[in-house]
Each structure stands twice: as structure tokens, then as C-alpha cells.
Amino acid sequence: MNAAAIQVKGLEKSYKNLEVLRGVDFDVAAGSIFALLGSNGAGKTTVVKILATLLKADAGTAKVNGFDVATQPAEVRESISLTGQFAAVDEILSGRENLVLLARLRHLKDPGSVANGLLERFSLADAAARKVATYSGGMRRRLDIAMSLIGNPPVIFLDEPTTGLDPQARLEVWDAVRELAAQGTTVLLTTQYLDEAEQLADRIAILHGGRIIVNGTLAELKQMLPPAEVEYVEKQPTLEDVFLAVVGHQ
Ligand SMILES: Nc1ncnc2c1ncn2[C@@H]1O[C@H](COP(=O)(O)OP(=O)(O)O)[C@@H](O)[C@H]1O
Ligand SMILES: [Mg+2]
Secondary structure, eight states: OOOOOEEEEEEEETTTTEEEEEEEEEEETTEEEEEEEEOOTSSSHHHHHTTTTTSSSSSEEEEETEEETTTOOHHHHHHHEOOOSSSOOOOOSBHHHHHHHHHHTOSSSOOOHHHHHHHHHOOOOGGGSSSSSGHHHHHHHHHHHHHHHTTTTTTTEETTTTTTTHHHHHHHHHHHHHHHHHHTOEEEEEEEEEEHHHHOHHHHEEEEEEEEEEEEEEEHHHHHOEEEOOOEEEOOOHHHHHHHHOOOOO
């Protein structure tokens, strides 16, 4: 068993009168991909912001890479990187220049070879010298993920990494996320797309009504519903069936 890279217990958060998190609990095993699945407004970004020390919880505890977000925020920040719907890349610079700049800012040795390695890993080597302004949405998001890896953080948060991308770009980003996990990085990914969770995650947790209402592997989630009996064929429930059953049809 891997140790937990992220441990969340009893997390609560309100914005004025709006109770967003009402006791959120989950653990993420080191080196795994964990999907926090929820509708728009469920509180996914709120969870990620608390784990990234950008927001304080009202109650509960959270540890990232063994460090408490409330009492050891500097250590947590050194352990993570956060990438979201906003792309933190400079349009005027090339992909390679963006990576080199960030590697310099982080005081890494040999920023050029760090940049080259990441460009290769995320299939951006051919576009390395082009201005980011000319990149497709998928290329930008991949560059954003590559940038977040500078300094080798053990834990990476991807907040809706494919929202707004076309189908081809989504597939490219999915490959990039798989590449992250293959190198041993722990990935906490939020998504409102069931197929994304289904494709990428080792475990899936559904955030609904301020709590985690389901948490398990895809196979465990599918076992929650009996297979639908049809006359001659047996259909396994999809993650969508499970999601709708547990959150209730709207
Ligand atoms: N700074 C804020 N002030 C007030 N309400 C907020 C703030 N941030 C988020 N909310 C509200 O909290 C709820 C959860 O937001 P969020 O965590 O962004 O959800 P998600 O990322 O799942 O879409 C939403 O109803 C949102 O409008
Ligand atoms: Mg969000």
C-alpha cells in the first residue's frame, strides 16, 4: 500500500451564508490519479484552493505530502503545483522560452536541458521555438502542465484541465496526465466530465451537497448499481448511470 499523499478530514468551508463544504473526507495514495468529480458549483475549486493553501478552511484538517495546510503552508507550497483553467504561460515567448524562464526563476541548474526534457515529454519539441500565441488549446494546456512540473513537485493539482478544449486537445491532455502519473507524481484532478474521470482516475470521488457521497475505483462505483437486465444482453452500468443514481436526477 502506498502512503497517502493527500489526507483530507472533515473539511468545511462557507462563503458568508453559502455552505459549500460540509465535511469533506478523502485520501489520495501517493503516485495515483484521483478524480474529484462534481457538477459546476459543487465546491471542487474550493477544495483545491484549500489544499494549495490559497484559502483557509473553516474546520477540518488537510495534509499534503505529510504537511498540514494550516500550520505548514510553506512546506505544502514547496510540495505542490497547481494548474487550472487559466493558462499561466506568456503568449509572446516561445514554449521553450517559457520553460527556461521558469526554470531560471526556480534557480534550477541547466534550465535549457530541463526545458528540452519537458518539451520532449509533452510532445512539444517540434513547436518549441514557436510563440505560444500560435499554439492550439491542447498545446497550451500541455505546456501549462509541463511548466507546473518544473522543480519536480511530488503532488500536482489539475483543476478542470480540459474544460473548454476540443475533443482532440482533450485526448492530448489526457496523455499528458497519464505521463505525469507514470513518473510517480500524485495527481488530484477535478472534473465535471464523467468520461474524463473514467479514463484517467485510479479512484473517483463524487462531491455533491458539500460532501463526498461516493469514493471508489471505477469498478467499485459500477458495482453500486446492478447490471441492467435486457432480454438477451447484460449491460454494465456506466459511470454516468452511477453518478445520476447517487446525486439524483435533476
Ligand atoms: N469567493 C467566493 N465568494 C462567494 N462564493 C463563492 C466564492 N468562490 C466560490 N463561491 C461559490 O461557492 C460554490 C462552489 O464554488 P467552486 O468551489 O468554485 O465550485 P466548482 O469548482 O465545483 O465549480 C459556488 O456556488 C460558487 O459560486
Ligand atoms: Mg471550479
